[in-house]
Amino acid sequence: MIKKKNIFFTKYLLKYLVKNLNGIYLDCTYGMGIQSKKIIENISKKGSLIAFEIDSENFKLLNKINFFLFNSCFTELNNIKLESKISGILIDIGYTVNQLKDKFNFRKNNFLDNNIKGNKSVINLLNFKNYKKIKKVIGYFEKEFISKKIAKEIIILRKLLFITNFSQIKGIIYKIKKKIFYKKNKTNIYRNVINSFRNYSDNNKKKILNILNLSSSIILKNCNIMIYYFNSFESKIIKSFFKKRFDFFLLKKIKSNNFFLKVYQKK
Numbered sequence: 001m002i003k004k005k006n007i008f009f010t011k012y013l014l015k016y017l018v019k020n021l022n023g024i025y026l027d028c029t030y031g032m033g034i035q036s037k038k039i040i041e042n043i044s045k046k047g048s049l050i051a052f053e054i055d056s057e058n059f060k061l062l063n064k065i066n067f068f069l070f071n072s073c074f075t076e077l078n079n080i081k082l083e084s085k086i087s088g089i090l091i092d093i094g095y096t097v098n099q100l101k102d103k104f105n106f107r108k109n110n111f112l113d114n115n116i117k118g119n120k121s122v123i124n125l126l127n128f129k130n131y132k133k134i135k136k137v138i139g140y141f142e143k144e145f146i147s148k149k150i151a152k153e154i155i156i157l158r159k160l161l162f163i164t165n166f167s168q169i170k171g172i173i174y175k176i177k178k179k180i181f182y183k184k185n186k187t188n189i190y191r192n193v194i195n196s197f198r199n200y201s202d203n204n205k206k207k208i209l210n211i212l213n214l215s216s217s218i219i220l221k222n223c224n225i226m227i228y229y230f231n232s233f234e235s236k237i238i239k240s241f242f243k244k245r246f247d248f249f250l251l252k253k254i255k256s257n258n259f260f261l262k263v264y265q266k267k
């Protein structure tokens with residue numbers, strides 16, 4: 001799936017992002033650097049690429065003099081002095097193959113916290129926050145009556161043990177699923193709960209809005225912000241942001257398998 005995503009992405013990257021060979025480009029989510037590499041290969045030595053990657057265990061550096069990588073959240077862009085406006089901005093929301101296989105693989109009985117700088121602790125949430133807060137977090141992706149039941153069970157469980165692993169939450173979901181005889185496949189509940197924890201931990205809504213705001217103020221006229229995402233939660237944030245921005249229009253919208261790509265152009 002990831003391989004398909006890369007083929008799909010590269011094709012549009014060159015068509016919609018790299019338009020000015022001498023321009024400054026921004027890759028907000030460097031990951032394994034696959035797309036950054038494509039950008040740098042297609043710009044001149046006068047052009048440059050600035051990238052951000054929050055996960056210090058996740059990247060391999062590109063050895064180019066016109067490439068600058070910051071191991072920090074993309075919202076740090078706010079603190080960087082830019083020589084001029086940007087010719088193209090890429091935001092690829094999500095996780096890399098390595099991250100999905102390793103630190104975010106809750107199926108592997110994994111630890112609930114991911115050690116990424118600036119992320120909030122899910123362990124702290126589940127062991128110390130109140131019922132209302134836990135219910136609210138899970139309710140972001142799961143139906144209210146399910147999130148209520150899961151939150152209630154978490155409060156009971158934490159009186160008996162310290163919650164650190166997703167397997168403990170899986171036990172709760174399994175129990176609930178059996179009780180309510182929920183028609184939906186239980187893996188969907190797992191997935192929704194995982195996504196709600198990731199979302200809480202990443203504080204994604206705030207960060208995405210922040211980077212969209214920053215990006216829209218530094219992109220050159222007639223240049224593009226390319227956003228790549230794969231769930232409806234992100235889609236809503238992006239859509240509602242650009243709805244209010246009359247200085248942008250949606251140039252291209254593509255769906256391929258589970259991936260979405262939107263390209264917004266500054267007028």
Ligand SMILES: C[S@@+](CC[C@H](N)C(=O)[O-])C[C@H]1O[C@@H](n2cnc3c(N)ncnc32)[C@H](O)[C@@H]1O
Binds near residue numbers: 028035073
């Ligand atoms: C889908 S991957 C990007 C893959 C990348 N386009 C490539 O070519 O390899 C998303 C990356 O964004 C990083 N990330 C997530 N939130 C971030 C943030 N707030 N600031 C910087 N990087 C972030 C993740 O750690 C992950 O490596």
